[in-house]
Amino acid sequence: QVQLVESGGGLVQAGGSLRLSCAASVRTFSMGWFRQATGKERELIATIRWSGGYTYYADSVKGRFTISRDNAKNTVYLQMNSLKSEDTAVYYCAAANVGQHYAYWGQGTQVTVSS
Numbered sequence: 001q002v003q004l005v006e007s008g009g010g011l012v013q014a015g016g017s018l019r020l021s022c023a024a025s026v027r028t029f030s031m032g033w034f035r036q037a038t039g040k041e042r043e044l045i046a047t048i049r050w051s052g053g054y055t056y057y058a059d060s061v062k063g064r065f066t067i068s069r070d071n072a073k074n075t076v077y078l079q080m081n082s083l084k085s086e087d088t089a090v091y092y093c094a095a096a097n098v099g100q101h102y103a104y105w106g107q108g109t110q111v112t113v114s115s
Helices: none
Strands: 004-007 010-013 018-024 030-036 043-049 055-057 065-070 075-080 089-096 109-114
Touching: 004 089, 018 030, 018 089, 018 109, 030 065, 030 075, 043 065, 055 065, 075 089
Parallel strands: 010 109
Antiparallel strands: 004 018, 018 075, 030 043, 030 089, 043 055, 065 075, 089 109
């Protein structure tokens, strides 16, 4: 069983920055950050592999968000810059084993961007 604990959400003005953290009890194959805005479907925005650090970004965040990991701390980060009001959502981290869907989820952290 993988446990994920997120932190770092909050209220920020448009154009500002926030960094989210996700501490994992064990390392799997891949970690992802998702978000879900009110009334919308959950959206995958970034992924990273523990080994090699390969990353993926959704077009909606490319160039503004950066996913990174600290293997020594079993922690994944999401640095969010140039935030927009449309980035307002609950952000979740998730973990996946190789060849599997994201099966382990954090509790979610609210990010609110005021315009």
